[in-house]
Amino acid sequence: MSTAGSATATLLTPTLDSESQALLQSITSHGGYAYARMASLAASGDQRAAEVAREMAWEQLHSGPWHSVLPVWRDAYSMACLYVAKFHFSNGEFKDALRALDMGIIMGGPLLRKDLDSAIEVVLEAKTGRQNDKAAIRNEGPRNSGRPKLLCPENFDKSEVLKVLPVRSLSCKIVVKRSALSLEGFLHEYFLLGSPVIITDCMAHWPARTKWNDLDYLTRVAGDRTVPVEVGKNYLCPEWKQELITFSQFLERIQSNDCSSAVRTYLAQHQLFDQIIELQKDICIPDYCYAGGGEIRSVNAWFGPAGTVTPLHHDPHHNILAQVVGKKYVRLYAATLTEELYPYSETMLKNSSQVDLDNIDEVEFPKVHDLEFLDCILEEGEMLYIPPKWWHYVRSLTPSFSVSFWWSGSASPTAS
Numbered sequence: 001m002s003t004a005g006s007a008t009a010t011l012l013t014p015t016l017d018s019e020s021q022a023l024l025q026s027i028t029s030h031g032g033y034a035y036a037r038m039a040s041l042a043a044s045g046d047q048r049a050a051e052v053a054r055e056m057a058w059e060q061l062h063s064g065p066w067h068s069v070l071p072v073w074r075d076a077y078s079m080a081c082l083y084v085a086k087f088h089f090s091n092g093e094f095k096d097a098l099r100a101l102d103m104g105i106i107m108g109g110p111l112l113r114k115d116l117d118s119a120i121e122v123v124l125e126a127k128t129g130r131q132n133d134k135a136a137i138r139n140e141g142p143r144n145s146g147r148p149k150l151l152c153p154e155n156f157d158k159s160e161v162l163k164v165l166p167v168r169s170l171s172c173k174i175v176v177k178r179s180a181l182s183l184e185g186f187l188h189e190y191f192l193l194g195s196p197v198i199i200t201d202c203m204a205h206w207p208a209r210t211k212w213n214d215l216d217y218l219t220r221v222a223g224d225r226t227v228p229v230e231v232g233k234n235y236l237c238p239e240w241k242q243e244l245i246t247f248s249q250f251l252e253r254i255q256s257n258d259c260s261s262a263v264r265t266y267l268a269q270h271q272l273f274d275q276i277i278e279l280q281k282d283i284c285i286p287d288y289c290y291a292g293g294g295e296i297r298s299v300n301a302w303f304g305p306a307g308t309v310t311p312l313h314h315d316p317h318h319n320i321l322a323q324v325v326g327k328k329y330v331r332l333y334a335a336t337l338t339e340e341l342y343p344y345s346e347t348m349l350k351n352s353s354q355v356d357l358d359n360i361d362e363v364e365f366p367k368v369h370d371l372e373f374l375d376c377i378l379e380e381g382e383m384l385y386i387p388p389k390w391w392h393y394v395r396s397l398t399p400s401f402s403v404s405f406w407w408s409g410s411a412s413p414t415a416s
């Protein structure tokens with residue numbers, strides 16, 4: 001398939017090979033003559049042309065709001081990323097090849113996704129092969145496994161952490177906890193009634209439960225991969241931004257002592273497990289997600305330092321939020337309370353509340369103070385079921401790695 005590291009190493013791209021003519025025609029018909037010319041030069045071996053084509057497609061992706069970008073430009077971007085990665089790979093520049101392929105996955109379209117995924121596998125294999133060769137030359141035995149460097153420290157000062165919670169926290173109703181709840185029990189007592197529940201003792205078999213608290217493991221399986229992160233207090237604040245950094249850089253930021261909200265970095269709501277297969281192998285889709293004849297809509301990672309806040313909002317799907325490492329405070333308001341929670345009127349934000357629970361403006365939002373809510377501290381190894389349209393606010397109390405499973409159910413809840 002490939003002869004990595006040698007002068008003849010190539011990445012195979014069967015979909016690109018069969019689809020490129022049609023894709024270039026489509027891009028040309030949308031005015032992308034210059035791109036098509038550069039992509040053709042790239043296909044015939046011109047590395048600089050591949051880089052220029054990628055820059056041209058990148059500009060198109062940033063020419064307006066994301067939803068207004070023509071889908072063909074996203075495929076054009078993936079195409080150029082594949083060409084760039086092929087050159088890096090054949091030069092033995094594996095990290096650069098991975099970066100180009102990850103960028104294609106994150107920003108590109110669906111047409112060439114299979115080629116991107118299989119190219120990543122080949123590059124990772126080649127990179128591991130090279131590392132093993134180097135270790136053999138140095139005659140190294142298996143790595144000395146001293147004490148693992150932990151993502152989440154064991155000592156946790158609960159009273160200190162609880163001081164930062166929103167007013168009235170843990171003073172109303174606490175979310176019910178059920179140990180190893182049966183699927184039938186979940187369906188009848190919670191899913192069909194539209195009631196939240198915490199399910200304990202149901203994740204012990206996930207490899208992630210032991211592996212993800214080990215920073216060396218995370219670095220080893222994902223360190224060189226590029227991921228999108230959010231930087232700043234939260235997505236409703238004007239100074240908030242998104243960045244694309246390597247997983248290693250992200251782990252360094254989590255470990256740095258700068259906890260100010262301006263630089264707080266959160267890998268939030270990203271389909272990390274479709275991108276990094278090694279991490280996907282560490283999780284299991286809970287059986288509860290098949291309740292109601294459901295269909296999985298997305299599996300997202302939420303990974304960050306202590307102090308990340310996802311402001312009060314709701315989602316249209318059933319949700320199991322599985323807490324793998326660390327602890328989070330979660331507050332839930334029933335779906336029926338939408339009007340009292342002052343949603344934004346703009347379409348893009350209408351599932352978010354204007355109320356900042358960390359600093360409630362009682363003059364502007366007088367109805368909020370007395371509203372009933374449920375809340376909890378979601379502990380490591382617990383899963384929280386959040387019914388569709390229930391409002392939720394989430395704050396990490398320690399470094400934290402959670403996974404959300406969103407699914408749609410054909411049987412709809414009868415109450416909330």
Ligand SMILES: O=C(O)CCC(=O)C(=O)O
Pocket residue numbers: 302309310315319321392394395402404
């Ligand atoms: O964990 C978080 O920060 C937010 C999770 C969330 O909003 C969700 O799962 O829908």
